[in-house]
Amino acid sequence: MERYLRGVLMCLLGLGLMTEAFEVEIKDGSNACIYASMNVNFTIQYETNSNKSSNATLVVPDKVTTDGSTCGGKEVAPLLVVNFESNHSLRLNFTSDGTVYRVDMIVFTYNTNDSLHFQDAKTKGLFSTFKSVDIAIPVNATYVCLNEAVVVTENVVQVYQNVSLLAFSQDKPFTKEFHCSADDSTTQAPVTPNVTTPNTPSTTPTPTTKPMDKPTIGNYTVLNGTETCLLASMGLQLNATLLVDGKTVWTPLNIDPKNTTSSGSCGNDSALLRLNDSGTTIVEFLFLVKNKNFYLQEVNVTLVNTSGMSVRTNSNLSLWEASLGSSYLCHKEQTITVSDDLYVNTFDVRVQPFGVKNATYATAEDCISDQNFTVPIVVGAALGALIVLVMVAYFIGRKNRRSAGYQNF
Ligand SMILES: *[C@@H]1O[C@H](CO)[C@@H](O)[C@H](O)[C@H]1NC(C)=O
Ligand SMILES: *[C@@H]1O[C@H](CO)[C@@H](O)[C@H](O)[C@H]1NC(C)=O
Numbered sequence: 001m002e003r004y005l006r007g008v009l010m011c012l013l014g015l016g017l018m019t020e021a022f023e024v025e026i027k028d029g030s031n032a033c034i035y036a037s038m039n040v041n042f043t044i045q046y047e048t049n050s051n052k053s054s055n056a057t058l059v060v061p062d063k064v065t066t067d068g069s070t071c072g073g074k075e076v077a078p079l080l081v082v083n084f085e086s087n088h089s090l091r092l093n094f095t096s097d098g099t100v101y102r103v104d105m106i107v108f109t110y111n112t113n114d115s116l117h118f119q120d121a122k123t124k125g126l127f128s129t130f131k132s133v134d135i136a137i138p139v140n141a142t143y144v145c146l147n148e149a150v151v152v153t154e155n156v157v158q159v160y161q162n163v164s165l166l167a168f169s170q171d172k173p174f175t176k177e178f179h180c181s182a183d184d185s186t187t188q189a190p191v192t193p194n195v196t197t198p199n200t201p202s203t204t205p206t207p208t209t210k211p212m213d214k215p216t217i218g219n220y221t222v223l224n225g226t227e228t229c230l231l232a233s234m235g236l237q238l239n240a241t242l243l244v245d246g247k248t249v250w251t252p253l254n255i256d257p258k259n260t261t262s263s264g265s266c267g268n269d270s271a272l273l274r275l276n277d278s279g280t281t282i283v284e285f286l287f288l289v290k291n292k293n294f295y296l297q298e299v300n301v302t303l304v305n306t307s308g309m310s311v312r313t314n315s316n317l318s319l320w321e322a323s324l325g326s327s328y329l330c331h332k333e334q335t336i337t338v339s340d341d342l343y344v345n346t347f348d349v350r351v352q353p354f355g356v357k358n359a360t361y362a363t364a365e366d367c368i369s370d371q372n373f374t375v376p377i378v379v380g381a382a383l384g385a386l387i388v389l390v391m392v393a394y395f396i397g398r399k400n401r402r403s404a405g406y407q408n409f
């Protein structure tokens with residue numbers, strides 16, 4: 001939807017048409033899975049019996065039915081069907097990857113047998129128009145677009161306004177809102193309280209220049225069924241230029257373990273750790289196995305704000321390597337380059353993505369950066385000195401014993 005928003009204002013239709021709104025909730029038993037409320041109208045160009053072009057305008061009324069809607073299941077996508085008046089319908093189906101969900105397709109079906117709206121239509125019957133939509137909404141957030149969104153397909157102009165949409169959630173809507181970009185770029189104050197105060201010209205936040213505190217160390221696990229299959233503990237700090245709107249200023253952002261949930265998956269040769277901080281910052285770590293060692297191959301960072309999201313990925317890493325059956329440990333601060341505009345600073349890392357037994361870390365292999373070369377030198381020197389000392393002591397002892405013997409006997 002978002003894509004068609006900017007600059008397109010269908011004022012010609014008049015706001016009077018947009019007063020009707022429907023509100024529906026789809027349930028699976030007692031659990032709601034889809035919630036939607038919006039104002040929608042359609043302008044459909046059709047041919048009359050006299051071979052002239054005519055326009056019909058349909059406004060989705062307050063009273064609609066949702067027959068055909070489903071919460072979906074293993075193989076079936078959740079589907080919202082809104083039926084109105086004489087067999088017209090609007091269908092939206094959804095996909096989700098656990099982090100974000102999307103409206104996959106908008107299908108609008110109109111019935112030209114509806115002689116009230118399609119007077120003198122040459123061909124009578126059902127017509128459908130499809131539009132695939134690519135807008136990612138964080139899970140557990142309600143998509144809100146107060147401004148007009150216009151979807152244009154062949155012969156049909158669809159105008160959406162005051163949209164609230166929530167899928168894949170059993171929570172009541174409005175817990176967290178995800179606004180379309182049109183809502184942010186207008187003077188209309190977003191409904192979310194902590195963004196801008198109404199009627200105050202929004203000032204761009206001044207980037208912090210004071211050094212940031214080290215991030216808190218978080219302990220994270222991934223379960224395979226009920227068993228812990230991945231252990232990780234670390235402090236994470238993002239350093240990005242894309243955190244502050246329109247400013248190329250490096251801004252650090254600490255991941256707060258208190259607001260962070262971990263999930264992921266464990267396989268024989270790959271393991272994924274996904275950390276989700278408040279649904280606004282998602283960091284993913286992909287570990288692979290190579291030659292009896294594991295290593296960090298990919299880091300994904302997804303940043304979500306009220307106006308959009310961005311994903312940065314580096315899938316060509318070779319970090320945090322340790323042998324299978326052990327864990328990787330690194331106290332030193334490290335910086336992972338995810339992209340030109342985003343780094344991840346890590347602190348006090350300990351991870352074990354494979355072979356976790358009894359939810360406890362196996363022996364640690366310390367990162368190379370921790371063992372500088374003075375360690376073996378110092379140890380070697382100490383050992384050498386010890387040997388010399390022992391030998392000296394031995395000979396002195398023997399000499400003393402011998403002289404003592406001479407004295408006593
Ligand atoms: C019907 O609507 C289309 C698109 O909005 C417009 O280009 C066309 O001029 C309209 N036709 C009539 C007869 O109003
Ligand atoms: C959504 O519906 C469209 C049209 O009915 C279909 O082509 C598409 O495969 C559906 N998407 C999913 C994820 O089921």
Ligand SMILES: *[C@@H]1O[C@H](CO)[C@@H](O)[C@H](O)[C@H]1NC(C)=O
Pocket residue numbers: 098099139140171276279
């Ligand atoms: C979404 O909400 C449900 C129920 O409150 C919760 O179990 C789930 O972990 C949440 N998912 C995310 C990604 O926040």
Ligand SMILES: *[C@@H]1O[C@H](CO)[C@@H](O)[C@H](O)[C@H]1NC(C)=O
Pocket residue numbers: 037162164
């Ligand atoms: C938008 O919809 C909400 C309910 O979803 C309603 O309370 C509000 O009055 C509507 N706003 C407009 C401008 O229609």
Ligand SMILES: *[C@@H]1O[C@H](CO)[C@@H](O)[C@H](O)[C@H]1NC(C)=O
Pocket residue numbers: 212239240250251252343345
């Ligand atoms: C963030 O990255 C910039 C550019 O590399 C660097 O100058 C700055 O010191 C970094 N800040 C932190 C907190 O890592």
Ligand SMILES: *[C@@H]1O[C@H](CO)[C@@H](O)[C@H](O)[C@H]1NC(C)=O
Pocket residue numbers: 242243244245246303304305306307308309310
């Ligand atoms: C929101 O995120 C988008 C995409 O990452 C970014 O372009 C925009 O500057 C961000 N807006 C704010 C207000 O931070």
Ligand SMILES: *[C@@H]1O[C@H](CO)[C@@H](O)[C@H](O)[C@H]1NC(C)=O
Pocket residue numbers: 268
């Ligand atoms: C993973 O390894 C176990 C034990 O070696 C084996 O039983 C299982 O089939 C493997 N799974 C896959 C998907 O290769």
Ligand SMILES: *[C@@H]1O[C@H](CO)[C@@H](O)[C@H](O)[C@H]1NC(C)=O
Pocket residue numbers: 272284285286298300311313
């Ligand atoms: C990282 O993000 C990209 C793009 O969204 C996606 O294709 C990839 O599967 C993600 N990687 C992981 C490990 O989730």
Ligand SMILES: *[C@@H]1O[C@H](CO)[C@@H](O)[C@H](O)[C@H]1NC(C)=O
Pocket residue numbers: 316
């Ligand atoms: C990945 O890294 C290797 C070695 O660092 C390099 O040879 C290769 O070109 C890189 N691949 C991509 C796609 O960046």
Ligand SMILES: *[C@@H]1O[C@H](CO)[C@@H](O)[C@H](O)[C@H]1NC(C)=O
Pocket residue numbers: 358
């Ligand atoms: C597993 O860990 C618990 C608590 O750390 C300990 O009491 C138990 O003996 C351990 N079991 C095995 C088989 O190591």
